[in-house]
Amino acid sequence: MLIPPPGRELVVSADAAIEGVHFRAGDPPDLIARKVLRTNLSDLAAMGADPLGYLLTLAIPPTRDDAFFAAFAAGLAHDQRQFGLTLLGGDTTAGSAQLVVSITILGHLAPGTALRRNGARAGDALWVSGTIGDAALGLRDGAHPHLARRYLLPEPRLGLHLAGIAHAAMDVSDGLVQDAGHLARESGLAVEIAAASVPLSAPARAADALAECLTGGDDYELLLAVPPEHDAALRDEAARTAIPFTRIGRFLPGVGVRVRDARGDEMIFERKGWSHVR
Amino acid sequence: MLIPPPGRELVVSADAAIEGVHFRAGDPPDLIARKVLRTNLSDLAAMGADPLGYLLTLAIPPTRDDAFFAAFAAGLAHDQRQFGLTLLGGDTTAGSAQLVVSITILGHLAPGTALRRNGARAGDALWVSGTIGDAALGLRDGAHPHLARRYLLPEPRLGLHLAGIAHAAMDVSDGLVQDAGHLARESGLAVEIAAASVPLSAPARAADALAECLTGGDDYELLLAVPPEHDAALRDEAARTAIPFTRIGRFLPGVGVRVRDARGDEMIFERKGWSHVR
Numbered sequence: 001m002l003i004p005p006p007g008r009e010l011v012v013s014a015d016a017a018i019e020g021v022h023f024r025a026g027d028p029p030d031l032i033a034r035k036v037l038r039t040n041l042s043d044l045a046a047m048g049a050d051p052l053g054y055l056l057t058l059a060i061p062p063t064r065d066d067a068f069f070a071a072f073a074a075g076l077a078h079d080q081r082q083f084g085l086t087l088l089g090g091d092t093t094a095g096s097a098q099l100v101v102s103i104t105i106l107g108h109l110a111p112g113t114a115l116r117r118n119g120a121r122a123g124d125a126l127w128v129s130g131t132i133g134d135a136a137l138g139l140r141d142g143a144h145p146h147l148a149r150r151y152l153l154p155e156p157r158l159g160l161h162l163a164g165i166a167h168a169a170m171d172v173s174d175g176l177v178q179d180a181g182h183l184a185r186e187s188g189l190a191v192e193i194a195a196a197s198v199p200l201s202a203p204a205r206a207a208d209a210l211a212e213c214l215t216g217g218d219d220y221e222l223l224l225a226v227p228p229e230h231d232a233a234l235r236d237e238a239a240r241t242a243i244p245f246t247r248i249g250r251f252l253p254g255v256g257v258r259v260r261d262a263r264g265d266e267m268i269f270e271r272k273g274w275s276h277v278r
Numbered sequence: 279m280l281i282p283p284p285g286r287e288l289v290v291s292a293d294a295a296i297e298g299v300h301f302r303a304g305d306p307p308d309l310i311a312r313k314v315l316r317t318n319l320s321d322l323a324a325m326g327a328d329p330l331g332y333l334l335t336l337a338i339p340p341t342r343d344d345a346f347f348a349a350f351a352a353g354l355a356h357d358q359r360q361f362g363l364t365l366l367g368g369d370t371t372a373g374s375a376q377l378v379v380s381i382t383i384l385g386h387l388a389p390g391t392a393l394r395r396n397g398a399r400a401g402d403a404l405w406v407s408g409t410i411g412d413a414a415l416g417l418r419d420g421a422h423p424h425l426a427r428r429y430l431l432p433e434p435r436l437g438l439h440l441a442g443i444a445h446a447a448m449d450v451s452d453g454l455v456q457d458a459g460h461l462a463r464e465s466g467l468a469v470e471i472a473a474a475s476v477p478l479s480a481p482a483r484a485a486d487a488l489a490e491c492l493t494g495g496d497d498y499e500l501l502l503a504v505p506p507e508h509d510a511a512l513r514d515e516a517a518r519t520a521i522p523f524t525r526i527g528r529f530l531p532g533v534g535v536r537v538r539d540a541r542g543d544e545m546i547f548e549r550k551g552w553s554h555v556r
Contacts, residue, residue, distance in 0.1 A: 003287055010281065010288070014368050014382060016335035021373035057294035057380040059337075089382075090292050095299035102335040102380035104292060104367075 008108040030075030040105040041156035049107030051085040059096035113163035120187035120225030126249035136216020154220035181257035190254035286386040308353030318383040319434035327385030329363040337374035391441035398465035398503030404527035414494020432498035459535035468532035
């Protein structure tokens with residue numbers, strides 16, 4: 001039975017992950033489970049909600065054995081404890097050609113405080129949490145442990161209090177450029193990104209693959225639209241939660257997303273996002 | 279945003295359906311959508327809950343085109359109107375080998391009134407709604423329109439007020455014998471079914487396939503455990519809702535499920551349920 005905590009509103013979100021698309025068939029089973037759960041937790045983080053519980057359906061190919069599921073369940077149990085949420089229901093069905101994991105997540109928040117994608121205003125700055133591109137590089141080359149880890153195990157940016165600070169928010173799953181474009185489009189605006197401002201980890205800087213970082217996916221960092229007068233409040237919230245935020249661009253009237261390099265020239269990408277593992 | 283109606287509790291349930299397992303690749307797209315939604319609505323009916331909304335994730339093979347999805351969406355829209363529920367969220371992903379439809383459904387009910395599977399008591403009668411076996415026969419041979427329809431489009435038994443009448447409830451998805459056994463096991467009891475009492479439609483009677491009816495699946499009728507002193511109340515509720523109920527057995531101390539034929543001899547089945555379409 002699910003009752004929202006007194007005085008709180010519920011939010012719900014659902015995401016599915018397909019073997020060979022969102023995760024690799026050979027990824028460790030506990031990390032497959034945790035990644036899918038965390039991508040859903042990231043959706044809650046982007047709404048400013050706290051986790052409550054989730055429902056899980058699994059479509060299972062005959063190639064997956066009991067050991068796989070023991071590890072998969074252990075991964076879920078680990079992250080349930082870590083993030084304080086419970087399994088509320090679900091269903092497991094054999095007969096699938098690929099493993100398909102579908103999760104519906106439920107969260108709660110103070111009434112009226114949910115962050116949305118369509119609230120950015122012209123003049124708002126575009127901010128991003130953490131670093132960008134690690135997961136895409138980790139998918140391409142698993143040799144570097146930090147990058148490999150960032151692909152396998154995203155860190156949902158829960159616990160921030162952004163109501164009253166950000167006008168709009170979403171998480172980066174399909175690539176920074178593409179998702180910044182989503183935020184702009186849903187808000188009826190254009191967005192401009194200063195590529196040199198985008199925060200990169202030391203190994204990502206060393207990889208010298210800026211375009212790949214900007215268009216790669218699976219970051220699960222937060223994009224925020226924040227008016228200049230809330231800069232100080234955002235910095236305070238970043239300090240309180242130890243989640244770094246970096247200002248990387250701005251929203252302006254118009255349509256589309258433009259990325260400028262350090263000299264101010266527009267960067268053209270062959271594709272603005274990606275479609276996960278091929 | 280999802281807030282339970284004032285004074286109501288939320289219930290949630292999730293079910294996935296796989297092409298080739300729960301529905302046939304060639305089934306009409308609108309009926310695939312409606313069937314998956316209705317199997318979830320049937321879960322709400324078995325809890326005694328009213329529908330509120332649902333979330334949908336689709337894993338989509340490249341063989342499905344725009345016409346498929348237009349028809350699929352039209353099917354969802356039809357049943358959303360029919361059952362008064364809204365789509366609360368979801369996710370669509372390409373790259374699957376088969377169509378996988380996962381639905382999480384949310385319902386509401388008066389606090390403390392949810393029907394469960396583990397509440398049957400020794401001495402309770404086993405009741406079932408509607409008729410049994412039509413869907414299994416319709417799957418085997420689609421020539422008879424009533425039977426074919428019963429496979430393609432289950433009728434969720436919503437709207438009953440069974441709190442205070444039934445001690446336990448569940449819906450029949452995997453076959454009457456198997457699911458009656460589930461109800462008994464979860465209640466720590468045995469159950470005995472009088473095969474001759476099981477309600478069959480005229481075309482199912484004409485098919486002369488009692489064992490197939492008793493063990494076939496996809497009925498989506500309700501099984502109830504009702505104490506004899508609530509017989510009259512159940513009959514009143516059946517009359518109010520025009521949903522027929524038939525007494526087909528009883529719960530008793532012990533374990534397992536026994537089915538007796540008209541002479542009182544035990545019927546032995548090769549399998550106690552089924553695993554949907556092969």
